[in-house]
Amino acid sequence: DAxxxxxxxxxxxxxxxxxxxxxxxISGHDYLFxxxxxxxxxxxxxxxxxNNVPIDDSGMPEDRFSAKMPNxxxxxxxxxxxxxxxxxxxxCASSSGTPKSEQYFGPGTRLTVT
Amino acid sequence: xENVEQHPSTLSVQEGDSAVIKCTYSDSASxxxxxxxxxxxxxxxxxxxxxxxxxxxxxQRIAVTLNxxxxxxxxxxxxxxxxxxxxxxCAATLSGSxxxxTFGSGTQLTVLx
Numbered sequence: 001d002a003x004x005x006x007x008x009x010x011x012x013x014x015x016x017x018x019x020x021x022x023x024x025x026i027s028g029h030d031y032l033f034x035x036x037x038x039x040x041x042x043x044x045x046x047x048x049x050x051n052n053v054p055i056d057d058s059g060m061p062e063d064r065f066s067a068k069m070p071n072x073x074x075x076x077x078x079x080x081x082x083x084x085x086x087x088x089x090x091x092c093a094s095s096s097g098t099p100k101s102e103q104y105f106g107p108g109t110r111l112t113v114t
Numbered sequence: 115x116e117n118v119e120q121h122p123s124t125l126s127v128q129e130g131d132s133a134v135i136k137c138t139y140s141d142s143a144s145x146x147x148x149x150x151x152x153x154x155x156x157x158x159x160x161x162x163x164x165x166x167x168x169x170x171x172x173x174q175r176i177a178v179t180l181n182x183x184x185x186x187x188x189x190x191x192x193x194x195x196x197x198x199x200x201x202x203x204c205a206a207t208l209s210g211s212x213x214x215x216t217f218g219s220g221t222q223l224t225v226l227x
Contacts, residue, residue, distance in 0.1 A: 033215075042217060042218075048214055056214060091157065102163070103148075105157040
């Protein structure tokens with residue numbers, strides 16, 4: 001298995017533009033998580049899905065952020081409009097429905113908003 | 115919700131010495147405690163985990179201990195090597211249906227040759 005796949009790996013955009021981050025979880029995993037990592041705030045859970053359904057989005061910073069999971073193999077995190085303070089590394093992770101609960105992280109998307 | 119505190123934020127040790135990182139959690143219902151290692155520019159990767167029905171778990175040079183009464187758990191790395199240098203994160207979760215991890219703030223471990 002290729003592991004969790006994220007694209008793009010790097011994104012540089014101007015303030016006000018729309019940004020879409022993409023994630024493909026490990027096949028067979030039914031939980032998908034979106035995290036944001038910054039020096040100031042560490043690793044924060046933004047939202048997670050179970051069987052494509054959003055379960056907890058309390059970590060989503062504001063209405064500019066939205067996430068979807070149209071099917072078991074694809075999820076997007078969208079920021080519209082983007083702001084410089086959104087600059088961070090965004091990780092997607094997935095896990096299976098077994099008691100072990102290990103989360104496998106993707107390589108991350110480094111977002112820079114100028 | 116769960117709150118996880120991690121100490122120290124930075125730790126430097128001489129190669130061959132031991133390193134200990136400590137975490138406390140707030141939710142007594144938490145029962146799964148993983149540790150992740152993140153090398154510079156890389157993704158977090160699970161290195162060891164422990165469940166609430168176990169007090170200690172070892173895997174070669176790393177071990178984790180859990181004190182449920184005091185609500186704290188620790189990572190122990192013995193015979194440290196330069197490749198152990200990384201940021202280490204503890205986390206806690208209810209391993210039932212929730213599965214969401216609350217991470218500590220991370221510890222930058224530097225192993226000096």
